[in-house]
Amino acid sequence: MDQKLEVTILRPDDALHRGFWQLYGDIIKELTSNLWLIKQLFKSDMSSYRQSLLGIYWMIIVPFLSLLAILTLQESHVFNIGSLQVPYPVYAIMGLAFWQIFSMGLMSATASLVNSRELILKVNCSRKAIVIASIGRAMIGFGIQIAVLYVLFLCYGIQPTPYFFLLPLMVLPLLLLTLSFGFILALLNCIIRDVGMGLGFLLTVSLLLTPVFYVKPAQGWLAHMTQFNLLYYLIDVPRSLVLTGSSSAITGYTVSTIVSFLLFVETLKLFHLTEHRIAEKI
Amino acid sequence: MSKHFAIELKGVSKKYCKNLRKSMLYSISDIAHNMLHLSSHSERLRDNEFWSLKDVSLAIETGQVAGLIGPNGSGKTTLLKLIDGIFWPDTGEIRTRGTLGALISVGAGFHPMLSGRENIFLNGAILGLSKCEIQKKFDQIMAFSEIEQFLDMPVKNYSSGMFVRLGLAIAVHCRPDILLVDEVLSLGDQLFRNKCVKKIIELKNTGTTVILVAHNFDLIQMLCDNVYVLHEGSLIFAGETNQAIAQYSALMADLRSSRHPAAFCLHFDPTQTFSDDISVVKIGLLNDQNATIDQMGEGEDITVLYTIQLNREVCQPRFSASIGNDMLKNIIWQTNLEQKIEFGNIGPGTYELKVKFVKPSLSPGVYETVLGVYDTEKGENMLNHRLQSSQFRVTGHIPLRGIIKCSSEWLLKKK
Numbered sequence: 001m002d003q004k005l006e007v008t009i010l011r012p013d014d015a016l017h018r019g020f021w022q023l024y025g026d027i028i029k030e031l032t033s034n035l036w037l038i039k040q041l042f043k044s045d046m047s048s049y050r051q052s053l054l055g056i057y058w059m060i061i062v063p064f065l066s067l068l069a070i071l072t073l074q075e076s077h078v079f080n081i082g083s084l085q086v087p088y089p090v091y092a093i094m095g096l097a098f099w100q101i102f103s104m105g106l107m108s109a110t111a112s113l114v115n116s117r118e119l120i121l122k123v124n125c126s127r128k129a130i131v132i133a134s135i136g137r138a139m140i141g142f143g144i145q146i147a148v149l150y151v152l153f154l155c156y157g158i159q160p161t162p163y164f165f166l167l168p169l170m171v172l173p174l175l176l177l178t179l180s181f182g183f184i185l186a187l188l189n190c191i192i193r194d195v196g197m198g199l200g201f202l203l204t205v206s207l208l209l210t211p212v213f214y215v216k217p218a219q220g221w222l223a224h225m226t227q228f229n230l231l232y233y234l235i236d237v238p239r240s241l242v243l244t245g246s247s248s249a250i251t252g253y254t255v256s257t258i259v260s261f262l263l264f265v266e267t268l269k270l271f272h273l274t275e276h277r278i279a280e281k282i
Numbered sequence: 283m284s285k286h287f288a289i290e291l292k293g294v295s296k297k298y299c300k301n302l303r304k305s306m307l308y309s310i311s312d313i314a315h316n317m318l319h320l321s322s323h324s325e326r327l328r329d330n331e332f333w334s335l336k337d338v339s340l341a342i343e344t345g346q347v348a349g350l351i352g353p354n355g356s357g358k359t360t361l362l363k364l365i366d367g368i369f370w371p372d373t374g375e376i377r378t379r380g381t382l383g384a385l386i387s388v389g390a391g392f393h394p395m396l397s398g399r400e401n402i403f404l405n406g407a408i409l410g411l412s413k414c415e416i417q418k419k420f421d422q423i424m425a426f427s428e429i430e431q432f433l434d435m436p437v438k439n440y441s442s443g444m445f446v447r448l449g450l451a452i453a454v455h456c457r458p459d460i461l462l463v464d465e466v467l468s469l470g471d472q473l474f475r476n477k478c479v480k481k482i483i484e485l486k487n488t489g490t491t492v493i494l495v496a497h498n499f500d501l502i503q504m505l506c507d508n509v510y511v512l513h514e515g516s517l518i519f520a521g522e523t524n525q526a527i528a529q530y531s532a533l534m535a536d537l538r539s540s541r542h543p544a545a546f547c548l549h550f551d552p553t554q555t556f557s558d559d560i561s562v563v564k565i566g567l568l569n570d571q572n573a574t575i576d577q578m579g580e581g582e583d584i585t586v587l588y589t590i591q592l593n594r595e596v597c598q599p600r601f602s603a604s605i606g607n608d609m610l611k612n613i614i615w616q617t618n619l620e621q622k623i624e625f626g627n628i629g630p631g632t633y634e635l636k637v638k639f640v641k642p643s644l645s646p647g648v649y650e651t652v653l654g655v656y657d658t659e660k661g662e663n664m665l666n667h668r669l670q671s672s673q674f675r676v677t678g679h680i681p682l683r684g685i686i687k688c689s690s691e692w693l694l695k696k697k
Contacts, residue, residue: 007377008367008378010367010377036407036413041407043404050436118387118390120368121363121387122368123368123387124367125391273319276367279363280298281305281309
């Protein structure tokens with residue numbers, strides 16, 4: 001047998017003794033060697049649509065139903081949307097597309113490890129791959145909603161700005177933020193199921209507090225709170241850029257992007273330091 | 283790590299918590315410690331925690347097949363999961379050389395909605411194979427699993443046998459440097475099991491190190507170079523296969539007698555009786571002075587007293603008395619009719635049947651005796667089940683191999 005085989009050493013708290021670069025080296029090596037696994041897990045996740053009559057079309061139907069709900073909301077004047085330069089359905093659907101990548105992604109990521117309990121208990125496969133693959137469905141949903149948005153542009157005769165083509169890039173910070181929370185919540189959900197149970201409520205509250213369906217108020221406590229809401233910048237700035245070509249919160253977006261990136265790097269490390277406890281606690 | 287060892291464990295321990303709520307609190311505390319780059323001091327036992335594995339040290343050479351045996355709950359699966367990296371040790375160190383493949387559960391990660399073909403790719407990826415490797419091995423996996431015609435059917439419609447075949451086919455074709463097998467070879471039909479055993483031998487011959495957990499001692503004897511015996515989380519024996527099996531058998535006998543003080547008198551499961559017309563009241567072992575015993579020295583007579591309750595008349599009963607062990611059910615099988623002894627027709631009532639096995643030369647170990655009762659006139663098997671058995675121990679020097687001891691004469695002559 002080849003004497004140059006790699007030696008794996010497992011010791012308690014082993015990752016704690018690794019230096020900064022070694023630690024991130026391990027993480028990058030694990031992620032790059034598991035890209036194929038991430039793709040396969042994503043495909044497996046999407047296969048749950050197979051026993052559905054409408055299958056993948058649900059992902060198209062849901063945005064249209066959301067559009068109907070939004071139009072009803074607009075007509076009923078339930079709450080003050082604020083003044084807009086574009087038709088409200090366009091504004092709301094775009095906000096919804098961004099919001100859902102966060103909410104759906106976070107829900108899936110949080111439940112991902114618990115849902116893969118049998119796999120984690122029986123096979124030593126990458127737990128990071130499981131969490132990352134789980135947000136794939138939210139990304140597909142985002143793509144479909146953007147396609148619906150394009151149809152709306154055509155219907156309303158609106159010409160999107162060139163920023164429209166930068167959407168995949170502009171959504172990246174939001175994806176990083178989703179994964180950052182996802183890593184930590186997935187880990188905690190393995191230990192305490194309350195995390196998964198309470199998340200739906202927290203997301204609803206967050207949706208109400210984040211200007212997704214309404215314009216950021218100019219004053220009051222909500223306006224003050226929104227200043228510190230990363231989600232607001234990560235959703236509203238790309239939306240404004242696509243719809244109007246400008247945004248007054250570019251600085252906020254830049255800061256939010258940096259914070260999201262740093263959070264992602266840090267939570268990835270924290271997940272790496274503690275993930276070996278998952279199998280015995282799940 | 284010595285270059286000869288594929289697996290090396292030094293003082294490995296693993297602890298669990300008995301209380302779920304405390305386990306949650308401890309987990310939060312441990313994770314918080316790790317997040318702050320602090321040690322969780324996993325070597326300390328907290329309230330309600332216990333050692334599932336304690337201070338296990340072993341070294342398995344490259345290319346060896348090592349067996350791992352022990353009673354249920356002795357820590358076999360935990361040990362495999364630690365070596366595989368699913369669990370992390372709380373103390374000690376585990377070193378493995380090369381890629382690991384684990385057959386701890388067949389088909390873990392299969393998606394029921396995906397076809398067999400898609401699941402080969404999914405499961406292969408989970409087990410660490412690249413797309414290219416899976417494509418290269420696809421035909422071999424398909425041929426090994428024998429499910430070609432159902433390959434495009436969702437696996438949720440597979441029979442359990444097909445499911446097992448596909449799972450095992452993928453796992454054994456991963457060609458790891460170290461393969462961990464946990465009881466899964468008992469799954470599937472005999473033909474497929476034989477195929478898997480051949481595959482393991484083939485892997486061994488190509489230098490793969492294998493750890494095999496099995497309760498099938500024939501398999502252990504056939505495949506293993508060395509066997510480790512685990513009990514209550516500790517390694518109590520490491521060495522030659524037959525000696526390990528003898529140790530394990532002795533351990534099981536001790537456990538049975540300590541758990542059920544009457545174990546050497548009777549194991550009785552009323553659901554296992556073939557007929558309501560008969561029941562075993564007692565099985566006892568007697569010495570020459572007719573006193574009840576539970577062990578005897580090697581080469582001595584074995585006298586068994588079966589007490590049975592008959593609820594109807596039995597015509598020309600054929601009583602069979604057998605002695606067997608975990609490996610072989612009928613090492614000795616005697617009937618009254620073979621010995622030209624007839625009891626005629628016997629009516630309802632309680633009977634004592636005394637059978638003396640004359641100097642059976644059994645090797646030291648744990649054996650069990652089973653009584654069978656057959657109504658020859660009605661052609662009815664009234665009683666014959668291993669659950670209605672009595673265990674006893676033959677003491678003496680444990681031989682390297684074999685069940686029966688006898689003297690032998692040897693002659694070496696140069697022609």
